[in-house]
Amino acid sequence: GRMAPAAGLVVSIEFPAGCLLESLYVGCKPDDEHALALAVDRVADFVKDLYSDLEEDLTVECGANEAKLAEFRTKAEASVAEWRQKLQAADSRVAHADECLIRADVAKQQLNSMRDSYHRELQALREQLHLQSEAQKGMTDFTPDDVCLFDATQYAFDDEVGVLLKQKALDLQQRYNDARARFQIRLDDMSAKLENMKWLVARKDILLEKLRERGSKGECDVPAVATDLGTQGEASAEVKNDGAPDKARGLRRKVTRGKTFLDKAGRMAKATVGLARGWGASAKDKTICVCGNTLMPDARFCRICGEKRPDDNFVDQVHRCVCGNTYMPDSAFCRKCGLPRDENAMAPTATEDQKAKPSGQSSALAFVFGMAGRGAATSSARTSKRALTGDGAT
Known part of the structure; x- marks a missing residue:
């Protein structure tokens, strides 16, 4: 009643690069040749199918790898071309720097030579001056020597500098x-x-x-x-x-x-002439200039237009406080000491000479001419309105 152990075939396939690990177990009897043949055929079919699938995967991977390789090759070629251009530019800059250094050395040598020639010629001229002074002291004739150690034809500007200067001159001329x-x-x-x-x-x-x-x-x-x-x-x-x-x-x-x-x-002008005709009746209130400015009580000339005050005698009748300060025309208190203004001094009485003066038509005409010359029609209209209403302060 004891069962015999079963016999079989175990096939293991491993491909690490392709991440493949497969195992197949086929059970058969050792003394049955037909079963062994079937097992071998089954193993062969399994291996064939397995490698067919692996071939397809490898083909796809190969195509992708070739595309990546082409892309890497393109990028590498572009990078190589860019670095080649940079190297060529660096070589050209190095060559230009070397050329500039050579030119600087040549210019330095020329300047040193010019400096030496200049100092030698200067020394020669000093010697000639000393000989001339000695000859003048000794009352003798002096014959100078023709000495010229500096030859300007040996030194010339570089063509590149001349071209740059010419181009700059053309640009400046165009501007x-x-x-x-x-x-x-x-x-x-x-x-x-x-x-x-x-x-x-x-x-x-x-x-x-x-x-x-x-x-x-x-x-x-x-x-x-x-x-x-x-x-x-x-x-x-x-x-x-x-x-x-x-x-x-x-x-x-x-x-x-x-x-x-x-x-x-x-x-x-018509309004101003009307004002001028009635000016004589209010000579005591002449605190407005012909230009419309409010005159100070002690002012003899207008501080804006420079015209003379219309009534000269009014200048002597100054509104002053007991402290000596001059009142403003519209002030009720002294701005210096604070005392109230004397009401009797608010409007001084006009003198007989003031009443005998003409009505001031010439001053009004001067006002018309002055405002016409300045072209300030708006300001003049406001001044005329203020004067007609009798408002003396601005």
């Missing part, structure tokens, strides 16, 4: 020409603007002359003068234009703007 062209354009533009401004100033001078004539006659119809001046300006523009329509339109626009300005100046 100069460009800058000159730009400045010439600006100069032409400014010249044209200057001509236009001269023409406008001439128109304003004509206006001022007419204002002076009307003011001397007691008339001040400034809008009529402005209309007349505008008509003359248009006629002058047509004559000056000489048949060019574009320029004529530009001049007409300028004349229109001039008319607008002159209308404003006319309205301001």
